[in-house]
Amino acid sequence: MSSADYENDELTFLDEDNHSEMDTRVYKTWNILIVDDDEEIHTVTRLALSDLIVSDRKLNFLHAYSGKQAQDVLHEYGRDIAIILLDVVMETDNAGFEVVEYLRNTLNLTEPRIILRTGQPGYAPEEHVIKNYDINDYKTKTELTRGKLMTTIIASLRSYQQILTINQSRLGLQKIIASSSNLLEEHSIKGFCEGIVTQISSLIGLDSEGLVCAKAGSVVDREDDGVYVLGAAGGFAEFINQPIDNIHNEDIVEHVGRCLRLKKHIYEPNCSILYISSSGFEAAVYLNASKTISETDRDLLQVFLASISVGYENVYLFHELRNAAFRDYLTRLPNRNEFINMLDRAQMHQFKEPCVALIDVKHFSDINDGLGQDAGNELLRAIAHRMENHFEESVIKARIGADVFGLIGEHSQVNPQMINQIFQSSFRAGDNTLPVSATVGLYRLESKRNVGLEIIKRTNIALNRAKKKTSDNFEYYAKDIEDKTAWRLNMIRRLRNDFADRKLQLWFQPQIDLKTEQVVGMEGLLRWPDGNGGYISPAEFVPLAEYSGLIVDIGHWVLEESCRRIRQLTEQGYGELRVAVNISIPQFRDRLFVDKVKGALADQGCDPRRLELEITESVVMDEPQIVIDALRTLKEHGVAIAIDDFGTGFSSMSYLQQLPLDRLKVDRSFVSDIAPDKNAVIAETIVTLGNKLGLITIAEGVERREQAEYMIKLGCSEAQGYLYARPMPFDDVMEFLQQQPSDRAAP
16 A cells, blocks of 8 residues: 555444454453544544554543533643543533633643544634644545544643653652651651652653562551561552551562662562662552553662762651650650640540540659669550550540640540559560559540640649649549639739738737736737738748748748847837847758858847747658758757747657757647636646746737646746737837836846
């Protein structure tokens, strides 16, 4: 057949004589969409091109008989359609143009090639259509002989393949760039590795069918060092973050393992396995290839792999940084930051009865100190492991602090009974078997949306309350607990501010000699104005001052103020009156306490004998040796010592004998027992004991004359109470002293 004959070969002609042999190979296909309202055009086009093979692919024909049908097919197949053989005039004169506009503008698809065909000679599309919509060719149907049609199809397919490769390459680069610029996202390694597969496939003209595997259990938060799929494209995408064995393909497992073992690329006829290494981070890229990679492509891949190795290392390191920020390095559980994030997330509220728990391991510091930090770490890992096995997978477990774990889940799981079961048996920590107990704080969430920080704060409030309980080892959060805590914090803040603004006052209550009824001294008593003309009870604010540590500064101010008043008393002619000051245990723990007392006396030029320090039994029993040593030093300096509220604590006679005491104060509770029909045995015992020890005794809270007379009979020397005077500001004390008969006040 001459070339002229070939050129005039009409589409209605199909030469079937060339099928002398049956081709049994399985081919991939190019999708060709035929859009024409003439059924015969579909038939002859399909017959004319049925044997055409381009780049080892046959043609697969899709059919549409109107512009509307064509748009539906395009919507379904998208860029998987390689070529559109498009009739211009169908249901309307512009139906074909509308299909073009839908493809390019609505679907934004640039890859499919368009060949316009018309059966109306002389009918030409508008010029802007050809210019603006990337149309490969425009022919009348009579022009397209079989030879010309095949030539046009081959050229268009090559154009489509090139555009697809370029776009695929751009997609791969975009994935790598996107994961590199957003490395702290949860799936940054996944995105980066998908980009590697897509980019390599683009470089060598293959489909994106492959996966990246590595010995990187830590990257997917596993403890083992098995080979995992870090990223994949195509049919392997479902295996991301899974062990490579889950693919159930022995060839892939063997090839990837051999690549990592030999640390080099492996090229096989149907697949290629590329080796990536950077600073100890290894990976193997498996590509499912239908043809052998050429030497040119191998050189290109070598350059590309060398370039992306650094990116692989960076992605891995950033993943580790993210783990450091949101995962506990020791137990691999979520840390406090991630725990709070989980509390913030909406899906946490999928639980019907959600409950949050904080679990504090008791005496953990003793284990660290006694057995070493390694044993402590082993214990924490053992607790975490038992929690993982004990609770259902739906329960979220975390390590919140050094020895504090957290749980989130249904209340049927997260409750004291279930949690205590964890600690019923001992834990193995290295060579040690350790019985461990815990304290638990729980918070049952309300239906409304909560903030993570608020939830953990409230659960922690419950935990702190549980630590103070002597019966149960757990406590549920209740609003009144938080209200009391908020009240306490607010009071502490007010106290701190008022103390800084010098609003606290030191009042004084005279102390009387029972026989002469002369004023022999006075006790300094702290007063805190409430701002409304009243005063806040010392029973409220003194414990707050001790709790906050402010008592040390306040106590020092009281010492200085008392010494200043002693100097003023001396200047006013009351040089024998003493001033008593209460001292708390935090003041004794201050290593500069003794020096501060001596300094306050020296600054005001006071006789140390005029200052008396009062301590309670509880202070002595808390830190006996520290208290005894400090008081002995101050006693040697001349300072007087009194024990306050004697008999209300659990006294130790051995400590009592060691204290350098001058006075015993009989507590007001024993003095109030004195009545005509009652025998005040305890008051009598205390006074007798004081006399035996050679100590002066002073009765507190004397309000009635019969109480004073009874104490005199018992041998008590002094008294303090409303019978004689109430606490008052210093100026009022001076007026009180001046109003006393000259034989009542000390000269």
